[in-house]
Amino acid sequence: MLSKNRLRIAMQKSGRLSDGSRELLANCGVKINLHTQRLIAFAENMPIDILRVRDDDIPGLIMDGVVDLGIVGENVLEEELLSRRAKGEAPSYKMLRRLDFGGCRLSLASPVDTEFNGVKSLEGARIATSYPYILRDYLQKQGVTFKPCLLNGSVEVAPRAGLADLICDLVSSGATLEANGLKEVEVIYRSKACLVQREGEMSPERLALIDKLLTRIQGVIQARESKYIMMHAPKDKLNEIVALMPGAENPTLLPLAGDESRVALHMVSSENLFWETMEAIKALGASSILVLPIEKMME
Ligand SMILES: Nc1ncnc2c1ncn2[C@@H]1O[C@H](COP(=O)(O)OP(=O)(O)OP(=O)(O)O)[C@@H](O)[C@H]1O
Ligand SMILES: O=P(O)(O)OC[C@H]1O[C@H](OP(=O)(O)OP(=O)(O)O)[C@H](O)[C@@H]1O
Numbered sequence: 037m038l039s040k041n042r043l044r045i046a047m048q049k050s051g052r053l054s055d056g057s058r059e060l061l062a063n064c065g066v067k068i069n070l071h072t073q074r075l076i077a078f079a080e081n082m083p084i085d086i087l088r089v090r091d092d093d094i095p096g097l098i099m100d101g102v103v104d105l106g107i108v109g110e111n112v113l114e115e116e117l118l119s120r121r122a123k124g125e126a127p128s129y130k131m132l133r134r135l136d137f138g139g140c141r142l143s144l145a146s147p148v149d150t151e152f153n154g155v156k157s158l159e160g161a162r163i164a165t166s167y168p169y170i171l172r173d174y175l176q177k178q179g180v181t182f183k184p185c186l187l188n189g190s191v192e193v194a195p196r197a198g199l200a201d202l203i204c205d206l207v208s209s210g211a212t213l214e215a216n217g218l219k220e221v222e223v224i225y226r227s228k229a230c231l232v233q234r235e236g237e238m239s240p241e242r243l244a245l246i247d248k249l250l251t252r253i254q255g256v257i258q259a260r261e262s263k264y265i266m267m268h269a270p271k272d273k274l275n276e277i278v279a280l281m282p283g284a285e286n287p288t289l290l291p292l293a294g295d296e297s298r299v300a301l302h303m304v305s306s307e308n309l310f311w312e313t314m315e316a317i318k319a320l321g322a323s324s325i326l327v328l329p330i331e332k333m334m335e
C-alpha cells in the first residue's frame with residue numbers, strides 16, 4: 037500500500053525513457069532497487085515511492101493528482117492535454133523542467149517515391165499516427181483537414197499496408213523511416229523528457245522535498261553538460277586560449293615549477309570541448325590538455 041506521506045513519482049517501466057529516468061533519480065541520491073519486476077518501488081533513504089507504468093499513463097496520473105511528479109516525454113504530455121481539452125476538460129499540471137534525455141521529434145513522413153508539395157497539399161490525406169491530437173492541432177492551424185488512421189505502434193508500416201498515404205511518428209536517428217522506405221517531410225513537434233508536477237495542495241514537507249530534488253537535478257544536468265579542463269598554457273597567450281573555450285568562467289592560474297613562461301590553467305567549461313578547439317589551443321602553445329567529466333555541481 038502506498039503511503040500518503042511519501043512523494044509519489046511516476047516513470048516509464050520499460051522503454052526509451054526508463055534508463056534516463058532511473059539514472060537521473062540515482063544521480064540525485066535517491067536509492068531505489070528497481071531490479072525486481074515490482075511496479076512500485078520504495079526509496080530506501082528518502083520518503084519517495086516510484087510507480088513504474090506505461091508512458092502513456094503518466095500524464096493522466098499527474099493530471100488526476102494520483103502522483104506528485106512524473107517523468108514523461110513532452111509529446112505524450114501534450115497529446116494527453118489536447119485529448120482531454122477536446123473532451124471538454126480543463127486539465128492542469130506544472131512543468132518543472134525539461135530534462136536532457138529522450139530528445140526526438142514528431143514528424144510527417146511520406147514514401148520516398150512520392151513527391152511532397154507542402155503541408156497545404158495534404159488536404160484529405162490519410163495519415164497514420166499515434167498522436168492524432170497534436171497532428172490535428174498542427175494541421176488545423178494551417179487550415180488543412182485530414183483522415184486520421186490510429187495506430188499505437190509500428191506506424192511506419194501503414195503506407196505499405198495501404199492503410200494511409202503518410203505517417204506522423206517519432207523520429208530520432210531516422211533509421212526506422214529509412215528502413216521502411218519513408219522520408220521525413222515536416223517536423224511538427226520537438227520533444228524531450230520533462231519533469232512535471234501535479235497541481236493542488238501539498239504539505240510544506242513535500243514541497244521542500246520537490247525543491248531539493250529540483251536543485252539536485254539542476255546540479256546533475258549542469259555537471260553532465262560541463263567539463264573540467266586543465267592544461268599548461270603560455271602566459272602571453274592566455275586571453276586567446278580562454279576566448280576559445282565555450283562557456284568558460286574565470287580560470288584558476290597556478291605557477292609551474294621551473295617554467296617562467298607558462299602556467300597551469302584550470303577551468304570549468306559549460307560545454308564539451310571539441311577536438312577542433314583542443315587543436316586550436318595546442319596550436320597556441322598549450323600542452324598537457326586534459327578534459328575531465330564532472331560528477332556533481334552546486335553553485
Ligand atoms: N527514437 C527515439 N529517440 C529518443 N526518444 C524517443 C524515441 N522514440 C521515442 N522517444 C521518447 O521516449 C518516449 C517513450 O518511447 P517508447 O518507444 O519507449 O514508448 P512506448 O513504446 O509507448 O512505451 P510504453 O510501453 O511505456 O507505452 C516517447 O514518448 C518519446 O518521448
Ligand atoms: O528515428 P529512429 O532513431 O529510428 O527512432 C524512431 C523510432 O523510435 C520509436 O520507437 P521505438 O524504437 O522506441 O519502439 P516502439 O515502436 O516499440 O515504441 C519511434 O516510435 C520510432 O519508431
Ligand SMILES: [Mg+2]
Nearest residue numbers: 090091092093
Ligand atoms: Mg507508450
